[in-house]
Amino acid sequence: MGAKIAIVGAGPSGCYTAQALLKRAPDLEIDIIDAQPVPYGLVRYGVAADHQGTKGVARQFARLFTRQNARFHGNLRLGHHITLPDLRRAYDVVVLATGLAGDRALGIPGDGLPGVIGSGALTRALYEHPDAAALPSLGAHPVIIGTGNVAIDVLRLLAKTPDELHGSDLGPAPTDWLAAQEIRQITVVGRSRASAARFSPVMIKELAELSRVDLRLRFPDDAEALNTAVAATSGPLPVDFRFESRPVALEQVDGALRLTVETPAGPEQISASSVISAIGFVCDGALDRAALLQEADAAPPGNLYTAGWFRTGSVGAIPQCRDEAQALAVEILDRITPDVTKPGRAIFAAHKSIVDFDHWQRLDALELSSAPGNRCRQKITCREELLNPATHEDA
C-alpha cells in the first residue's frame, strides 16, 4: 500500500501531476477531486472548441483512471463539500491544482461598465461550462484587449464562418449565438510591440487561413507571422491589431463604449460595442490563494503543494504544465512519509453525490454518439443532466 495523495482539480496540471507521480511510484493511492461532475478542466472548458488536437491529451489522462488506479471524484467542491484541513488530515499529501477561474480586471476607470466581459467568462459560456453565465450580446464592433493565445482564440471563433467550425465541439446554442452576432469589425488592442506579443506564431498563421478576415496592423514592426498574415488576408471582416496601445479608460458614450489608449502617437480613442478583456486570469476567491501559496512554500515543508496556474499564475501552455508536474512529482516523492493511519478516500464515503470515472465514460460515450455530422462531440451542458445522464437520454 503506497502513500495517499489527493489532487484538487482534474485539469491538465492535476492530471499531469498524477501521471508523473504514478510513473515513478505506481503503488501510490491517488485521488483526483473536482468541483465539476466531469474531468479535464481546462482541456474541456478552456482549450478552444476548434482545437481538438490539443484536447488529445485527455486520452493520456483517461488512462490514469482506467489503467493506473487513480480515482476520480467529481462533483465534489473543496470548501463546500469538504474542507482543506479535513483533506490534509486524511491524506499524506494534498496538491492544489485548481487553476485560476477569475478574469484579471483591466484595472482602468470604467472596466466594470456593462458590455465589458472577461475572456474567461465568455469562453466558459462558449464552451458550455455548467456554471457559465449566459452568452452576452457583443454588437457590431467588439474590441478584444490582450494579445495572448486566449485573445486570439476569442478572435478566431468570432471571425470563423459556420463551415470553418466543422469538426469542432462548439455546441448548437453557441453556434447559433455566433451566427446571430452580425459582427462587422473586430479590434485587438495590446500594450506590447507587435513583435513582442505573447501569442504563438502558429496562432496567427491559423488566423490568416480564415476566409472572412482582413487583418490590419497599427504600428507594425518586424513581427513576421503578423506581417505575412496582413499581406495574405483580404476578406470582408476588418480585424485591426492595434499594438503599443495601453488602455487607460473606458467610458459609456451614446450607447457605446469608448476606449482611450495611450500610443506612441499620443492618446487615441476606439469606439466599441463591447469590450472583451483577455489579459490573464486570477483566483476567483474560492480559496485564499496568497495564504495557501505562502503555506505551501513554508519551511519545514508540510503536506500541502500547489501546481499549475494556481501556483504560477496564468502563464504557460499545456507542455509547461507537464514539465512542472514532473518536477513537482520528484519533489513530493522526495519528501513524502506515508502514515498508514490516514483514511484517504474513506472520508468521501458520506458524499453520495460524488460521480466517478465510470460515470464520465458513460457521459463521454453519450456526447460522442449524439454529435451531429459537422461536430465531433455534443456536450451535455447543465449540471443536472451531467449528474443524471438518463434525463438527457430521455430528452
Add this chain to the structure above:
Amino acid sequence: MKIAIFFGTETGNAEMLAEDIATGLEAEHETSLADLADSSPEDLKVAELNVIVCSSYGEGELPASAKPFAAQLADSQPDLSDVRFAIFGLGDSEYAETYGFGSMKLAELLVARGARALDERPVHDAASADLPEDVALPWVTAIIDGLAT
C-alpha cells in the same frame, strides 16, 4: 528481435504511443523504451531495429524532448550507416502547412548521418477519429515481419 523504441514528445502523446508499441512487442521481442531526451545517437547502434515515435509542435518544430537529440546529431556528426530505423509521426492536419514536420525533420537528420529509414513515415492525424495505436501497431508489425523474412 532486439528492438529499441524511442520517443520525442512535447505533451506526452508520443510517449504514450511509444509505451503502447513497447507493450505490443515485448512478448515476442527484446524491447527497450527511452525518451530521446535521455538518449544519444550512439544508442541507435544497439538494437537491430529502432522504432521512433515523434510528434510535431508549434510551426512544425521538433517536440521539446527531441531537440537535444537533434542538436547532438548536428554537433557530433555520428556515422549512423549501420543504423536501421522506422519513424512514426504524430501530427494535426488542422495545421496543414507543417503537418507531421517534426517527425520528418528528425528522419531527415538521421538519414543525413547515413541511417537507413525503413518503410514510409506514417503520420497519425490528431484531427482524425483513428486512435494512434490502431495505426502504429499494424505498421510496426508489418515492418518487423518484413525484416524477418
